[in-house]
Amino acid sequence: MTRNFLRRNGALVGVVFASFSLALLACASGDTPKPATESTEMSAGAPGVTALPADSTVPSTMFEMRVVDEDRQWRIVGKPTMAALDFAAYFANPIRLAGKDEKPENYKGKMSGVKLTDYPFPMLDSIQEHEPSAVNGRMPVAWEPLSKLLYTQTGSDSLAQVIGAVEAVKWDEPEVFRAFQTVTRLWGVPMSDGSVEWWAEVMPAQWTGRTAFYGKLKLASRGETAEVLNFYLTAEMNAEDAQNWARTLSSYWYPTLNTDLEPHSAGAPWEAKADCRPFAVMRGNPMGKPMWIAFDVPAFRLTDEALRAQQVADSLAAAGEVVPVNRMLDTTSDARLQTLSSLEGSCPANAETAKFRSALENTLAKLPKEQNAWATAGASPAETFLWFRRNANYLLADKITGQDSLHNPLPRLLELKHYLDSIGVQLLVVPVPVKEEIYAERLVAGTPADLCVNPAGREFTREMLAAGLDVLDIYPALMAAKAGDEPPHFSYQRYDTHWSLPGMLAAMEQLAARVTQYSWYGDAGAKPGSLNMQETTTLREGDLVAHLPDAEKAKYPADTLPAMKIFKGAEPYKGGKNAPILLMGDSFTGVFESVDQKSGGPGSLLAYATGLDVQVLTSWGGGPGVYHRMMKMKKDMQSKRLVVYMMTARDFWQSPMEWDALR
Incomplete structure (x- = not known):
């Protein structure tokens, strides 16, 4: 499958979808x-x-x-x-x-x-x-x-x-x-x-x-x-603008403050306080101790009567909206076994990886222990990259399955698979490689551009497959995507932990191809061509800039990034509860989907490419916590055929959000 598969219906016209701030400024x-x-x-x-x-x-x-x-x-x-x-x-x-x-x-x-x-x-x-x-x-x-x-x-x-x-x-x-x-x-x-x-x-x-x-x-x-x-x-926001504000803020603070928005009905009471009716509640855990801040605007509060009416409406909608489907798991192992075979001996620990590891350890040792990001200069200013300490620590990981029970992801992923198998829902795990392993040659000078620098991470992917998990390995596709780099545009954002459009497209093409290979795809009601795509741009300030030394922050202004936006008719696309696919995970599922220009992230692109509706569930606080939210969606799960679990691979190693039991 080529990138043309994703672009087949695109009008490909340059449209800039302004944020709330841009739109209101025109009227200010x-x-x-x-x-x-x-x-x-x-x-x-x-x-x-x-x-x-x-x-x-x-x-x-x-x-x-x-x-x-x-x-x-x-x-x-x-x-x-x-x-x-x-x-x-x-x-x-x-x-x-x-x-x-x-x-x-x-x-x-x-x-x-x-x-x-x-x-x-x-x-x-x-x-x-x-x-x-x-x-x-x-x-x-x-x-x-x-x-x-x-x-x-x-x-x-x-x-x-x-x-x-x-x-x-x-x-x-x-x-x-x-x-x-x-x-x-x-x-x-x-x-x-x-x-x-x-x-x-x-x-x-x-x-x-x-x-x-x-x-x-x-x-x-x-x-x-x-x-x-x-x-x-x-200029005043409406309730929807305020929700978007809270979501975006949480996403930017997530990498080092571990912020997320708590599940909360906007305008409803919080913490058993009748007069506290926030529109959003942010949870943060920067130092191993959770803290919460509730943002309350009196104009957005719901009265008791309005709250009861909303609860009744939500209950009726939940009861009548989801249409259960007859499901049959695809139990073939061809894709899994082929991927498993391709990983054998593909990333050996050798003298070159040891040299890379030593150089990276020396770099981290020279940084102040509180500094979570640093820069390396490229051949031109457009090729300067910022890097994240936690991502680097993941590249220096030991055996991932050797961690304690609260940090070893494998038992929890197998537990999730067992649960989804029991209700007839397919599970596909999609680890997203960190920028530092894709661009290792820019992180440590002298590293060959094609060197696999993360033996422990690649071995964990092999272990997941060997244990019976269906895993989509997007690492080769992201490594290959570097050939299309055109500075200052790369597969990952220069000043941010997340991918940019070329990297996301490379991953989504592979994911779309995998989805269409499932035996149930033909019976899932796919409607290819029902959505349309438009090219646009978005302005994003890198989430790593705030973690540089104070004197360096001003060197890295916001980047204008190419983006796609998916439409259903004239409206920006958003998957519903009857979607046969649930895409869940961390900020990699939300960036470009629910923040920035929106409706152009992994969920929308997957829906566009496959013709299947995709519901997105994002935990900005980290991938290890999102499956607990899924467990509260039992009614929604009646319509699901596939759960795609996509998250940054760094949380496989010493995640600040622990991998606790399914509940």
């Missing part, structure tokens, strides 16, 4: 933001919240924070503007702050006695101890999401560069990786000439013993900046 007025008048409170000293220095002011007019218990926060946002939701997510977020109050081992406090005014912050025009009068009555914002929006709309990353420089100041201790200070609040002050001045609250890390200070940035933004800022502060 150019008026400068009006000072907010409503006031809210934030309990910064409440249990479970990282305490702010005593002389630091807390934000007003943005959100109210309540603490449900030690690990659960409830954030109430009065108006669902992008600025308010972003601020509620970024400010004093315990998931983001976990572990950062501990003093770094190599911190010496060389300049602990130096006055702030005596230490150069050349990117600040002025420094003062108290909140400046220039920002009185103005709403603070979180600088990271605003700077991304400004870059998207104006093409300028000046704000990110200046604030990045503030956060990168190391007080004569450059060997300390962790930030000595962060910009916790930012104010944009429109001027009469149409420019915008920027003021920042800078919060030193708790272990420095310093207190908050304020400064005016040496940056006056012009052009469209005031219009973008006004839109950011005033």
